Amino acid sequence: MVESKYKGAAGGFKAVKISAVHVARELGLWSGGKLLLKVNQKDGFDCPGCAWPDPEHRSSFEFCENGAKAVAHEATTRRVGPDFFARHSVDELLAKDDFWLEQQGRLTHPMVREPGASHYTPISWEGAFARVGAALQRLDSPDEAAFYVSGRTSNEAAFALQLFVRMYGTNNLPDCSNMCHESSGKGLSEVIGVGKGTVGLHDFEATDAIFVIGQNPATNHPRMLTMLQAAARRGCRIVSVNPLKEPGLARFAHPQEISGLLGGGTVLTDTWVRVRIGGDIAFLKGLQKEVLARGAQDDDFIREHTDGFDAFRAELDAVGWDEITAQSGVSREQIAEVGALYSEAPSAIVCWAMGLTQHKFGVANIQEVVNLLLLRGNMGRPGAGACPVRGHSNVQGDRTMGITARPKPAFLDKLGEVCGFEPPREAGVDSVQAIEAMHDGRVKLFFSMGGNFQAAAPDTAFTDAALRRTELTVQVSTKLNRSHLVTGASALILPCLGRTERDEQAGTAQFVSVENSMGIVHMSRGGRDPASDQLLSEPAIVARLALATLGKGGVWDGLAEDYDRIRALIAQVVPGCEDYNERVRVPGGFLLPNGARDRNFKTSVGKARFKAHALPNVRLDAGQLLMMTIRSHDQYNTTIYGMDDRYRGVYGERWVVFVNSDDMAERGLAEGQRVSLHSHFDGVVRELAGFKVTAHDIPRGCVATYFPEANPLVPVGSVADGSNTPTSKSVVVTLHA
Numbered sequence: 001m002v003e004s005k006y007k008g009a010a011g012g013f014k015a016v017k018i019s020a021v022h023v024a025r026e027l028g029l030w031s032g033g034k035l036l037l038k039v040n041q042k043d044g045f046d047c048p049g050c051a052w053p054d055p056e057h058r059s060s061f062e063f064c065e066n067g068a069k070a071v072a073h074e075a076t077t078r079r080v081g082p083d084f085f086a087r088h089s090v091d092e093l094l095a096k097d098d099f100w101l102e103q104q105g106r107l108t109h110p111m112v113r114e115p116g117a118s119h120y121t122p123i124s125w126e127g128a129f130a131r132v133g134a135a136l137q138r139l140d141s142p143d144e145a146a147f148y149v150s151g152r153t154s155n156e157a158a159f160a161l162q163l164f165v166r167m168y169g170t171n172n173l174p175d176c177s178n179m180c181h182e183s184s185g186k187g188l189s190e191v192i193g194v195g196k197g198t199v200g201l202h203d204f205e206a207t208d209a210i211f212v213i214g215q216n217p218a219t220n221h222p223r224m225l226t227m228l229q230a231a232a233r234r235g236c237r238i239v240s241v242n243p244l245k246e247p248g249l250a251r252f253a254h255p256q257e258i259s260g261l262l263g264g265g266t267v268l269t270d271t272w273v274r275v276r277i278g279g280d281i282a283f284l285k286g287l288q289k290e291v292l293a294r295g296a297q298d299d300d301f302i303r304e305h306t307d308g309f310d311a312f313r314a315e316l317d318a319v320g321w322d323e324i325t326a327q328s329g330v331s332r333e334q335i336a337e338v339g340a341l342y343s344e345a346p347s348a349i350v351c352w353a354m355g356l357t358q359h360k361f362g363v364a365n366i367q368e369v370v371n372l373l374l375l376r377g378n379m380g381r382p383g384a385g386a387c388p389v390r391g392h393s394n395v396q397g398d399r400t401m402g403i404t405a406r407p408k409p410a411f412l413d414k415l416g417e418v419c420g421f422e423p424p425r426e427a428g429v430d431s432v433q434a435i436e437a438m439h440d441g442r443v444k445l446f447f448s449m450g451g452n453f454q455a456a457a458p459d460t461a462f463t464d465a466a467l468r469r470t471e472l473t474v475q476v477s478t479k480l481n482r483s484h485l486v487t488g489a490s491a492l493i494l495p496c497l498g499r500t501e502r503d504e505q506a507g508t509a510q511f512v513s514v515e516n517s518m519g520i521v522h523m524s525r526g527g528r529d530p531a532s533d534q535l536l537s538e539p540a541i542v543a544r545l546a547l548a549t550l551g552k553g554g555v556w557d558g559l560a561e562d563y564d565r566i567r568a569l570i571a572q573v574v575p576g577c578e579d580y581n582e583r584v585r586v587p588g589g590f591l592l593p594n595g596a597r598d599r600n601f602k603t604s605v606g607k608a609r610f611k612a613h614a615l616p617n618v619r620l621d622a623g624q625l626l627m628m629t630i631r632s633h634d635q636y637n638t639t640i641y642g643m644d645d646r647y648r649g650v651y652g653e654r655w656v657v658f659v660n661s662d663d664m665a666e667r668g669l670a671e672g673q674r675v676s677l678h679s680h681f682d683g684v685v686r687e688l689a690g691f692k693v694t695a696h697d698i699p700r701g702c703v704a705t706y707f708p709e710a711n712p713l714v715p716v717g718s719v720a721d722g723s724n725t726p727t728s729k730s731v732v733v734t735l736h737a
């Protein structure tokens with residue numbers, strides 16, 4: 001079995017070595033080393049990797065192996081310029097895999113693909129803006145355009161973009177969050193009055209138990225391991241709830257400690273709960289029953305700060321243990337054991353990521369986590385709370401800045417008042433709705449601020465058809481990806497500066513600001529020479545596009561020449577951002593207000609709400625399995641850095657399907673055999689061939705494949721109730737030899 005091959009600790013010397021290999025390969029060891037010393041420093045740039053916050057006392061090495069990969073791949077010395085596009089037709093590039101595309105280097109020039117053309121050709125910036133502006137003006141309605149945002153975009157660029165889009169006249173602002181933590185935002189807002197987490201790093205120093213549910217931090221948030229290590233060392237209990245016993249969560253050797261480089265590492269997870277895919281609600285209900293059975297609930301907190309407890313308790317009492325153990329796949333004994341651990345811990349934090357959000361019952365998953373926390377008053381006091389661990393480094397900030405298809409009326413009121421226009425009020429399209437709207441011709445122009453929508457979206461064949469049906473696709477990007485190749489009738493690539501690069505406007509050095517997963521807003525300043533003298537910053541691109549579309553004047557005059565001007569607008573419009581220019585300059589930044597942290601729950605009833613959900617009861621037909629699509633250790637979403645998934649023991653291959661060995665035996669499947677996967681939804685079968693069967697320690701009835709390879713199997717119509725997030729972690733499949 002694959003799982004047993006990895007005996008080491010996460011991190012350690014291997015992590016240092018691999019960081020060095022990526023840095024040396026992309027930009028040379030000397031300049032790479034210098035660059036890494038600027039990551040996450042108070043005078044440096046924010047790591048473009050994940051959204052985990054920086055500690056108050058920083059070492060000179062505030063990065064991890066995967067952050068180093070992200071930085072190195074942005075700072076690569078390779079270039080994709082006009083000669084590259086002259087050499088390679090779009091069709092030729094389509095035949096390459098994502099790893100190859102990523103390897104080609106940084107985009108250097110604005111490029112256009114004319115209708116029917118086989119190749120991209122260069123275009124001036126002036127020409128590019130004129131084209132997009134004219135295309136936007138030609139549409140019958142502003143709602144025929146959609147503007148996607150991926151979560152690396154700075155607060156300044158995000159604020160400017162949503163302002164432009166709303167002045168143009170639509171709320172069609174889908175974002176990567178729709179496919180990511182939307183279930184967290186929706187779930188939390190309804191029951192605690194804020195769509196964000198309620199803990200800070202200091203809470204991890206004070207807590208007695210940390211639950212890590214549906215998250216693989218050793219790969220996706222490696223800097224979180226430092227915190228888990230410190231917690232484990234002082235005796236904090238760490239419980240991992242996951243269908244996989246992720247080896248990276250077992251032990252950790254800190255690469256920046258001498259003992260970490262040499263030794264076997266600290267034991268992190270002390271309790272493994274191997275829940276079935278989609279079995280979390282059942283497991284969480286089991287824990288809630290245990291708390292109540294022990295009388296361990298916090299009656300004072302429940303009385304003073306919550307609403308709906310009696311109804312919640314009655315519904316919970318009606319749920320039987322047989323259903324709970326059957327659906328969760330966790331034994332009655334283990335639920336009792338973990339229930340005791342949770343009941344006895346004076347304080348606890350629950351962390352989660354995509355393993356909870358990308359399910360039909362994603363919103364319910366989050367609210368059952370909150371129920372568990374509320375039962376013991378684990379909210380709004382030191383060492384306790386909810387911790388959705390965000391993905392992209394500024395995905396949370398983009399939302400704060402108004403990147404959403406469903407803005408709050410109060411936000412629009414303020415935006416209109418400060419910027420002098422009447423914002424559109426009707427909700428726009430989210431990511432899944434954008435795909436559907438392009439598919440049936442309602443959206444004709446697709447603009448993308450970063451990201452790789454084609455590859456990140458579900459149902460690749462359907463999404464491809466949708467994108468190809470549009471009149472124009474526009475991608476603001478740093479690196480070549482598949483979204484540049486599956487295009488509308490015409491297409492533009494607008495190359496932009498990355499996080500690591502110096503950004504000068506009107507001869508003055510600028511900085512941008514970002515918000516981390518724990519609501520701290522701080523500055524980020526790149527220092528490297530730009531990859532090409534043709535690159536524009538994201539705020540500059542937005543401002544020039546606004547001028548080309550809306551005509552000269554008003555708020556846009558000189559707006560992007562000094563980002564302080566954008567921040568001055570942010571200060572007036574965005575709640576909690578008063579005196580933004582001053583406060584963001586304070587080293588370490590400032591914390592945004594968050595009522596739930598102080599037990600000030602801004603819900604419809606003014607209290608935190610218990611909300612019970614029925615057990616999902618997913619029924620599979622004979623032979624069917626539930627598939628999750630997950631990240632390997634060598635990728636950043638759709639960006640493939642390498643072909644290994646070293647903690648899980650997979651090397652040189654991404655087309656794998658992890659299967660329980662009993663499920664393999666039952667089907668007569670051999671290790672290494674290639675199979676087709678069929679996904680089943682609403683009577684439609686989607687097929688994808690070429691997956692290598694790999695025995696893995698995964699619960700029976702569950703399988704795993706990698707994102708984005710398996711995205712053709714994720715049905716566009718299969719979404720989470722209430723958040724519309726694609727169910728990328730619960731796809732019903734069958735295996736075919």
Ligand SMILES: Nc1nc2c(c(=O)[nH]1)N[C@H]1C(S)=C(S)[C@@H](COP(=O)(O)OP(=O)(O)OC[C@H]3O[C@@H](n4cnc5c(=O)[nH]c(N)nc54)[C@H](O)[C@@H]3O)O[C@H]1N2
Pocket residue numbers: 049050066180213214215216217219220221241242243244246275276277278279280353354355356390391392628629630631632633635636637638729
């Ligand atoms: N290096 C690197 N860093 C990244 C990223 C990256 O691709 N590479 N992506 C960034 C982004 S945008 C995000 S959103 C985050 C993603 O971070 P994660 O959420 O950690 O990423 P995933 O690989 O999608 O894995 C989720 C985990 O959920 C588990 N899981 C799946 N289904 C279930 C379930 O039903 N129940 C439970 N309990 N567990 C389940 C899987 O086994 C896996 O361990 O990482 C961010 N950071």
Ligand SMILES: Nc1nc2c(c(=O)[nH]1)N[C@H]1C(S)=C(S)[C@@H](COP(=O)(O)OP(=O)(O)OC[C@H]3O[C@@H](n4cnc5c(=O)[nH]c(N)nc54)[C@H](O)[C@@H]3O)O[C@H]1N2
Pocket residue numbers: 150151152153176177179180181354358391392449450451452453455456457458476477478479480481496497498499538629630631636637638639707708710711714728
């Ligand atoms: N099946 C399945 N599908 C999923 C997921 C899953 O777990 N399973 N996860 C979902 C999640 S959580 C997310 S967040 C989405 C991710 O979806 P996206 O955010 O759309 O995708 P990324 O792969 O992060 O985007 C990578 C591209 O961003 C561009 N880029 C990088 N840095 C910059 C920058 O500074 N500026 C600009 N303008 N461009 C830049 C580069 O050109 C690069 O090719 O995918 C979702 N899709």
Ligand SMILES: [Mo]
Pocket residue numbers: 176179180181390391392
């Ligand atoms: Mo994400």
